[in-house]
Amino acid sequence: MNFTIQNVLIATDDAYTTTDVKVVEGKISAIASNLDVVGTAVNGENKLLLPGFVNAHTHSSEMWQRGIMSVLPLELWLAELYDFAPLDTEKVYLSALGTAVETLLSGGTSVVDHLVLIPGQELETIATAVRAYREIGIRAFIAPLIQDESLTAGIPSGETERNHEPYFRSTADTLAIIEEAVRQFHRPEEGVNILVAPTGIQLCSDALFTGCIELSDRYNLCRHSHLLETKAQEKLAQEKYGCSAVEHLKRLGYLGDRTSLAHCVWLNDIDIEILAATQSTVVHNPLSNLRLGSGIAPILKYRQAGVNVTFGCDGASSNDSQDLLEAIKIGSILHNTTDRDYQHWITPRQSVEMAALGGAKALNMVDKIGSLTVGKQADLVLYDLTSLSLLPRTDPIGLLVLGRPTNAVDSAWVNGKQIVVAGKVNSINVDELRQKLFQRSQWDTQRKSQTVAEIEAHYRTVMGL
Amino acid sequence: MNFTIQNVLIATDDAYTTTDVKVVEGKISAIASNLDVVGTAVNGENKLLLPGFVNAHTHSSEMWQRGIMSVLPLELWLAELYDFAPLDTEKVYLSALGTAVETLLSGGTSVVDHLVLIPGQELETIATAVRAYREIGIRAFIAPLIQDESLTAGIPSGETERNHEPYFRSTADTLAIIEEAVRQFHRPEEGVNILVAPTGIQLCSDALFTGCIELSDRYNLCRHSHLLETKAQEKLAQEKYGCSAVEHLKRLGYLGDRTSLAHCVWLNDIDIEILAATQSTVVHNPLSNLRLGSGIAPILKYRQAGVNVTFGCDGASSNDSQDLLEAIKIGSILHNTTDRDYQHWITPRQSVEMAALGGAKALNMVDKIGSLTVGKQADLVLYDLTSLSLLPRTDPIGLLVLGRPTNAVDSAWVNGKQIVVAGKVNSINVDELRQKLFQRSQWDTQRKSQTVAEIEAHYRTVMGL
Known part of the structure; x- marks a missing residue:
């Protein structure tokens, strides 16, 4: 060695x-x-x-639907995604390997996998991802994606009265799964970390956030979440809390120097101050934000306010790749259109620092990785x-x-x-991986999402389309 | 065959x-x-x-400065670019090959090279590019980049009185060079085409445009130009003509169904109608527009107005690659942030049509290339x-x-x-090309542009920075 x-x-x-x-x-x-x-x-x-970069936000099993997802905004796209989500752990295994291979071959040595759990096989899903990442040897931050509200609750109600199906699993059961995952799999010294990772304010109760904070404090876990990815979520936060999502998360105590927040597209100036004051990290996923039309995150403002920013590919269904260098490039040059003063633009050296040291900060690893430093x-x-x-x-x-x-x-x-x-990549057989990905899939263009058909009219109304 | x-x-x-x-x-x-x-x-x-795509706007010799150009807006970036422009035809030859290789390996079979001419060796520069493209076998549209005003004339004057050095070559001499290039090299049936290609309203007199129109009509040549790439150019057009650049070009008679216009970032609704009515083509260079902070071209509006749109990589100093698939991807998803109604967003099949058939239209080749059609x-x-x-x-x-x-x-x-x-690529020896590109260059980070130092203060003043 x-x-x-x-x-x-x-x-x-x-x-x-x-x-x-x-x-x-x-x-x-x-x-x-x-x-x-x-x-x-x-x-x-x-x-x-160079120091290895961090792919600081992805959902590995989305690899199975890359290239085929309809051209839709997040809320409808999610409905289509879940209609066709892979439901066997062998697929989870293969897409975790595929995600790791593409990350490694584009400069990443760490991956934060906001891992979609197969209902009823939650611990098996996590165990499968752990196995894949251990085999390939990438530094893994597995953030099991949890929620306790059902999909339709994530769309603002607007003027209408709406009822949502209760989520199929209780908040307590969900937290118990995460705690068990921590006991079984959280081995930072071996390069495998479990994070608490409620999907976001749009589908999570306060109780779920609070439970995650407790787990995070008890086991010294990093915290992860989506945050204000879309205009619809900004609207929803006002409906739910009467304040911005950032203010609400601050009150709950979810923010802090080991909290990383994916997207952060729709924050206002006060929100930005809160992120800076709490030393939270923004994970910028530029390709996903463009693909889903979510918007352009105000990354230059974050940097000026002293907020730590790093990059993620996001899941391959909204990107549709896991090429970290592509995310870094677009996530750097995109913002030149948002500020006419070129003295504020991100330089390539700053991009590298954001991708390496910024990622380390996001994961509370700044003393251990992120730069070429003796020790x-x-x-x-x-x-x-x-x-x-x-x-x-x-x-x-x-x-x-x-x-x-x-x-x-x-x-x-x-x-x-x-x-x-x-x-x-020499730690796994990539040719065999390619063959399995090929065998377990088929070319397809004709699929239609039932859920999108059901919820699209409401979405268009409430979003004023 | x-x-x-x-x-x-x-x-x-x-x-x-x-x-x-x-x-x-x-x-x-x-x-x-x-x-x-x-x-x-x-x-x-x-x-x-698939039908081959068209890399519908590039400047091949910019390959020599990719990766090293400062983070600057177009007007200052151009000053740096020209301070360090390669001045030997061997370099022109190698970068034309390099541009062709990267275009071919990312789905392009045609390239529009808005070719920077070495002063005093204009015909030799064109001959060199022709030789490179003939050797590698890509379908070549060589658009010798001409102007008849000096660099500082391209920046708006604002409130100040400014005098510019006269350009080193007369308008008549410039047009004579193009006519000679047409005689020597324009061989459409052999896959080598010469275009008339004034760099744009910012550095060209009416006489130059008019001379190009005459050549285009006499020899049946396509027309190419930059158009309203930056806010500064929009300002300059008002100073120069008292109307928009598009209106001015229409009056001159430069627009038409074999005219392709690179960038088109700062057009208003009337300008868009003019492009549609004249059947002109917009060449979208999304990566360059981001890198230089030029802005986001209103591509969805163009499509809705019936304007033909296709994609270019732009020169590798403002991209900094010649990967056409990357330009197509970003040039497609970028616009999802500009229109909340996802029903207007570009689908992957539309992107392919824009890149192939759209490119063919731009080059008056719609009967010959751009689709899988018998004949x-x-x-x-x-x-x-x-x-x-x-x-x-x-x-x-x-x-x-x-x-x-x-x-x-x-x-x-x-x-x-x-x-x-x-x-x-098997028509040339790519390993030898790599070795020559390596040998004729050196790693460098310390260079400074004298011209940028001279003009930056004025630029900042006039742009309100």
Whole structure:
């Protein structure tokens, strides 16, 4: 497990230097020129070494529906998604592997999987994802997606009186499942973490949030949630609480420095101050926000207010990929259209810091990962700067962030263990994965969602369409 | 040159069918099941066949500065770009090849190269691009970039009195160069076309536009130009003409059904009607518009008004890639944030039509390319649906447009000639190209643009920053 990368390019404050990086027992033990080789010697020539990025929000099993979801806004899209959700753990296993492969080959060494649970097989679903991530070796943050209200409750009522089916599982039972998952699977030192992760204010009671806070405090767990992804959710929060969702979550005590919040598209200036004051993290999912027409999150405002921001791919049904470099690129340049003063725009080096250190902060891991620092865990990615997509030679980080790197990841290590070698994931058999994904699916264009048909008229009315 | 693709998936009106496609003497001669094989048999199993797309706006030599350009808006970015523009034809040759390779491997079979000319070596620059594109075999539309005003004239004056250096070459000399280029290189039947292409109203006199119109009429040439890419250009048009740039171009007679206009970000409703009435084409370059903070072009409005829209990568210094599928994806989903009614959003099948047939229309080639139609030229792309990035199997076109396809192009033909085989461009030596791009460049982060330093203060004042 010990190795020394020789003559590799790393970023300095505003330039690059060529150096050696030594890793001993999973940790970076030295960064300097001409180090004695310990363990395997890795040729770093014409390669760039960066800390691994964090894919800070995804839903792995959505991979089964990527490419086929209708062009719809979140609330209707969710209805279609759940009408066709995969219901067997073998599929969960394969899509967790697929998500990890695409994340690793685009610079990610950690993944936050806001994992959709198969009803009645909740612990089995979590166990399956844990198994997949352990096998492939990516650092895993499994955030079982929970709610205690039924789907239609997530759409504002507007002027109408509406009744919703009760959710099929009680709040207490849901919390018990999470606590059991923590007991069985939460092993941070082994790279497997369980998070508390109510889906969001739109489908969760205060009791569920409060229960999650208790679990988080008792077991030292990070907290995750969707937050104000759509205009409809902003409206719903006002209906439900008479205040913004952020103010409500603050009162409940859900926000804090180990809380990460996906999307954050519809926050006002006071909300932004609250996120800054509570040191909460925004996980920006630009591709999903565009695909679902959710809006453009005010990321430059977050940065100016001192809010930590990092990137996620979101589930592959709303992206429809798990290429983290694509999310970083679009999540960086998208905001240049929102502020005419280019001095506020995100630079490629800032993007890299957001994706690596920003992700570490989101997960309360800032002392352990997120930068090339002696003493930190060796979650590292080595990019091949002779890839056509990174040529001609100019600024390597600029090429990586603003270009469209293909086949650019040469090697990746998690906790010092190498899991990408010469551009291939070597901890699992990727060809076999491809074959299974192929065999268990079929080309399809004709499917129709029954639930969308049922709720679309109400959605259009209440949203003024 | 004759071949028959067997058992390949093609799109029907709203589904897919498996069929054979026969190509004889560069043209599609039959599309039906169980055709007799003529020429080479190509196995189409688990592959999708689409018409080749058009990369309808780029500047190939910008490849030399991709990744390194500062985070700046167009007017300042241009100053930096020209301070470091490559000035030898060998570089022009290599970047034309690089642009073609990336376009081909992302579904494009035609490229519109708004080619930056080396001062004093204008015809040599054009000859070099022609040579590169002939060698690689992509269908080339070379649009030599011309202007007759100097760079500072492209920034609005605002309240200040400003004098600009005269441009180094006369309008007449510029037009003579284009006419000579047409005589030497315009060979549509051989896949090499010359376009008239003043850079735009911001740096061109009426005389230059009028001269281009005359050449276009005399030699049956398509017309190309940038149009209203930035807020500053909208301002400048008012200063220069007292009306919108579109109205001015209409009066000059530049618009029409073989005119394509890159960007079109800052058009008003009357401008849009003019584009529709003149049957002009908008070339949407979403990544460049984001990268330079130019804005979001009102593409859904164009479509509703009946304006033809297609996609371009724009030059690699403002993108910073030539991946056409990326431009198509972002250029499709970006607009979901601009119109709350999802019934107006672009579907993946519409995106494909915009990229293929829309591109053909832009280039007055609608009878010859842009769809799988018997009698049309065989500009075809075959996608490998067993690529991990296109799995699991769902809707192939959805996966292609909304996903992040990597290593997905299996084969490509231009005019019936195969130039991508088993995922590799085989008409040139791509490894040698990589090596030359590597050798002729160096990693760099410290460069500073003198011109930006000179003009930035004025830019900030006049733009109210």
